[in-house]
Every structure is written in C-alpha cells, then in structure tokens.
Amino acid sequence: MPHKVYLAGPEVFLPDAVTVGRSKVEICARYGLIGLFPIDLDAPAAGPTTSPAIFQACLAAMHYADAVIANLTPFRGVGADPGTAFELGYMLALGKPLFGYTNEPASHAERVRSALGPLTLAQDQLFAADGCAVENFELFDNLMLAEALLGRGTGAFMPQGPVADPGRDLGAFERCVAHAAGELVRG
Amino acid sequence: MPHKVYLAGPEVFLPDAVTVGRSKVEICARYGLIGLFPIDLDAPAAGPTTSPAIFQACLAAMHYADAVIANLTPFRGVGADPGTAFELGYMLALGKPLFGYTNEPASHAERVRSALGPLTLAQDQLFAADGCAVENFELFDNLMLAEALLGRGTGAFMPQGPVADPGRDLGAFERCVAHAAGELVRG
Numbered sequence: 001m002p003h004k005v006y007l008a009g010p011e012v013f014l015p016d017a018v019t020v021g022r023s024k025v026e027i028c029a030r031y032g033l034i035g036l037f038p039i040d041l042d043a044p045a046a047g048p049t050t051s052p053a054i055f056q057a058c059l060a061a062m063h064y065a066d067a068v069i070a071n072l073t074p075f076r077g078v079g080a081d082p083g084t085a086f087e088l089g090y091m092l093a094l095g096k097p098l099f100g101y102t103n104e105p106a107s108h109a110e111r112v113r114s115a116l117g118p119l120t121l122a123q124d125q126l127f128a129a130d131g132c133a134v135e136n137f138e139l140f141d142n143l144m145l146a147e148a149l150l151g152r153g154t155g156a157f158m159p160q161g162p163v164a165d166p167g168r169d170l171g172a173f174e175r176c177v178a179h180a181a182g183e184l185v186r187g
Numbered sequence: 188m189p190h191k192v193y194l195a196g197p198e199v200f201l202p203d204a205v206t207v208g209r210s211k212v213e214i215c216a217r218y219g220l221i222g223l224f225p226i227d228l229d230a231p232a233a234g235p236t237t238s239p240a241i242f243q244a245c246l247a248a249m250h251y252a253d254a255v256i257a258n259l260t261p262f263r264g265v266g267a268d269p270g271t272a273f274e275l276g277y278m279l280a281l282g283k284p285l286f287g288y289t290n291e292p293a294s295h296a297e298r299v300r301s302a303l304g305p306l307t308l309a310q311d312q313l314f315a316a317d318g319c320a321v322e323n324f325e326l327f328d329n330l331m332l333a334e335a336l337l338g339r340g341t342g343a344f345m346p347q348g349p350v351a352d353p354g355r356d357l358g359a360f361e362r363c364v365a366h367a368a369g370e371l372v373r374g
Contacts, residue, residue, distance in 0.1 A: 013319040051324040055334035076299065076317065077264015083329035085269035086276035093280030112263065130263065132200040132354075137238040142270035147242035167319075 003184040004034045005099075005177075006062050008088065009071025010081035011167065012037075018044050020168055027174050031181035035069075036061045062091055067184060069176055070100040072141060072156055073166055078111045079141045092148050099180040100149045101157035101173050102140050103166035109134050154179060190371040191221045192286075192364075193249050195275065196258025197268035198354065199224075205231050207355055214361050218368035222256075223248045249278055254371060256363055257287040259328060259343055260353055265298045266328045279335050286367040287336045288344035288360050290353035295328050296321050341366060 005028060011020045021037035028035030038058055040047040048054045062068065068091040075081035080088075080102075091098055104111065109126060113119050117129035126136040139146035140156050149155050157176040163169045192215060198207045208224040215222030225245055227234040235241045249255070255278040262268040267275075267289075278285055291298065296313060300306050304316035313323040326333035327343050336342050344363040350356045 010319070013321075015314065015318060015320065017320075051322070051326060051330040051334055052337070055330055058331065075319075076302065076315075077266065079264065079269040081329065082266040082269055082272035083331040085272040086279075086329070086331045086335070089273035089276030089278075090280045091276075093277045115263065127202065128263075131202060132197070132262075133202065133204075134200075135238070139238060142268065142273070143238040143242055144245065144270040144273045147238055148273070150239070 002032055002034050003066045004036055004064060005180060006036045006065035006068045006091070008068055008084045010075035010084060011071060012039055014167060023170060024173065027170060027177050031177050033177065033181050036065050058087065062087060062094065065096065067097040067099060067180060069180055070098070071173065072100050072145060073103040074111065078115045080145060085145055088145060088148060097152060097183065098148055099176050101176040103159055103163050103169050103172055105158040107138055108141050109136050189219055189221050190253040191223055191251060192367060193223045193252035193255045193278070195255055195271045197262035197271060198258060199226055201354060210357060211360065214357060214364050218364050220364065220368050223252050245274065249274060249281065252283065254284040254286060254367060256367055257285070258360065259287050259332060260290040261298065265302045267332060272332055275332060275335060284339060284370065285335055286363050288363040289327050290346055290350050290356050290359055292345040294325055296323050
C-alpha cells in the first residue's frame with residue numbers, strides 16, 4: 001500500500017489552487033506516494049464550505065496520512081502561513097514523519113531585515129526595527145518549525161536557484177517528495 | 188494540585204519578555220493556575236541557548252502542561268506568530284484543552300485588507316491584492332487556529348476596548364485565564 005502524504009501549504013489560497021494541487025499529487029504519484037491535498041481535487045465544488053467542516057476535514061486527512069509535506073514558503077508575512085505551521089505542529093504531536101520545503105531560501109533574520117529594515121545587536125541579541133528580538137540561528141523560520149524538520153536530519157528543502165514564482169514553483173517540493181518517498185519506504 | 192498552563196506567544200521576543208512573562212505568571216497564580224512561560228523567569232540567562240535545546244524545552248513544557256493559553260495577536264504579518272500556531276496545533280493533537288486570545292480584534296479578512304489593500308469578490312470568493320483568496324468566515328485568523336479554539340465553545344478572547352500596546356496588554360489574557368481556570372477546575 002503506497003504511503004499517504006498530507007500536502008499542507010498556502011497554495012490552497014491561490015486562484016488556481018486546484019491546478020497546483022493536481023500537479024503536487026501527480027509528482028507524489030511519480031514517486032509512489034498518494035498526495036492528500038486539503039481541497040478535493042476531483043470535485044472541488046462538492047467539498048466542505050463551512051469553516052468547522054473544512055477544519056474537521058483537514059484533521060481527518062492528517063490522521064489518515066502517514067506523513068506531512070509542508071510548504072513553508074512565507075505567506076502574507078515574514079514567515080510560514082499560520083495554518084500550515086499549526087498543521088506541522090499537529091503532525092509532530094501525532095508522531096508522524098514531517099517533511100517540508102520553502103521557496104524563500106533567506107534565513108529568518110534576513111527575511112525580517114528585508115521586511116522591516118536594519119537589524120541591531122544589543123547584549124548579544126539581534127533586534128528588528130519593530131523593537132522585538134529576532135532569532136539568530138541561521139534557520140529559515142521560527143525555530144519551532146525549523147527544528148521540527150531538522151529532527152529528521154534534513155530540514156527544509158529549498159530551491160537550487162532563483163525561482164520566478166515562489167507561490168507555485170514545485171522544484172523544491174519535488175526534491176522533498178523524492179526524499180520523503182525514500183524515507184517512508186525504508187520505514 | 189493546581190493546573191499547569193503553557194503560555195505560548197510572541198511576547199518571548201519583546202525586549203522586556205521576562206517582565207511580561209512574570210506578569211502573565213502572576214495573573215495565572217491569582218486564578219489558581221501555574222503558568223509555564225517558555226523562558227525561565229527565575230534565571231533567564233541560565234536557560235537553553237541553542238535552537239535544538241529551546242525546541243526540546245518547549246516540547247517538554249507542553250507535555251508537562253495541562254492546557255495551553257496562546258497569544259495569537261498578529262506578529263510580523265497579518266496573522267499569528269508561526270511558532271505559536273505550531274504549538275497550538277501540537278497541543279490540540281496531544282488532546283489538551285486550548286485557550287487563546289488576540290489583542291487585534293479585526294477579522295482575518297479585515298486584517299488582510301488593512302495590510303494589502305482593497306479586497307475583491309470573484310465567483311463567491313474574496314481575493315486580496317496579492318491575488319490569493321482570503322478566508323471569509325468572520326474569524327480572527329486562519330480557520331485552523333480559530334476553529335481549534337471554537338471547538339471548546341469560546342473562541343479567542345479579545346480586548347473590550349482600544350488597546351494602547353497590543354504586544355503587552357494583558358486584559359484579554361486575564362479574561363482568558365479566568366475562563367480557563369474555571370474550565371480546568373470543572374474538568
């Protein structure tokens with residue numbers, strides 16, 4: 001029985017979410033995995049439409065899945081989509097293997113600098129222009145997300161070169177799928 | 188034995204995080220709860236300093252806690268801090284009671300409009316100026332976070348009036364603590 005992988009990520013908010021979802025599921029199939037996309041790709045209009053029903057459907061898909069592949073590309077802020085972050089934490093607590101990627105390879109500190117302006121160093125801590133501290137661990141996002149992925153040794157997959165459309169590019173996703181497929185088959 | 192509540196939130200990044208943390212723990216104590224702040228408030232400098240150690244300490248605190256009270260006030264974006272969102276998902280999967288508050292009472296759609304500009308309606312879906320869909324459920328944040336809190340009937344606690352310092356204000360937090368204390372004692 002092929003392994004089932006929950007495909008968490010903010011691409012569900014793209015106007016062409018169904019097209020991107022189908023591409024992700026096809027890539028999974030090419031590596032022997034069943035991709036579970038949060039939107040029903042066969043009958044998008046027939047899926048749940050209320051927020052409690054969507055919530056329950058996502059929880060059910062995570063319980064049904066053997067692992068998660070999370071798209072942690074920043075979404076409407078310097079970091080990952082909070083919904084995706086929530087799901088990554090959920091899957092960690094369920095004890096399921098976590099895999100992830102980001103199409104924004106800059107470190108968390110560099111992202112905060114790009115968004116908010118120059119960082120300052122005070123008493124060995126880095127601070128952003130908003131007056132708050134910035135984690136300075138050379139990680140791609142908040143340490144909870146980054147360390148959750150590093151626990152499996154690989155961390156987040158990233159693009160190997162410039163990416164024209166970070167919201168849709170599937171290069172890092174495909175390398176993540178290839179790696180996840182190998183790990184899941186080895187068990 | 189008093190109930191132990193994990194205090195998740197981006198106030199750990201404030202320059203006066205220890206002071207805010209102590210205030211939160213004091214408020215918890217006033218309602219008979221033990222607040223577990225992610226930073227060691229007795230000996231801040233003696234706590235873990237590497238990202239794997241901080242990660243493990245936060246996971247341990249969540250397992251030790253009986254419940255979580257999450258500060259879901261937006262942080263460096265339109266939504267909750269991804270690390271806090273991660274921890275909320277983690278605690279849901281552990282089956283522990285979730286409580287939360289936000290000092291930004293605007294709905295998710297209104298927040299996106301404020302940050303990115305006018306929203307447009309197309310085929311019954313709301314879209315932001317970034318071209319991506321906006322959840323339009325009258326919830327305060329991404330539905331996974333909002334529904335996780337609504338599962339207990341209360342949703343996120345919010346300020347009862349304008350808040351001068353959303354990063355530090357503890358009014359909504361205190362009402363959330365009072366409610367959580369009642370719920371946890373009733374069991």
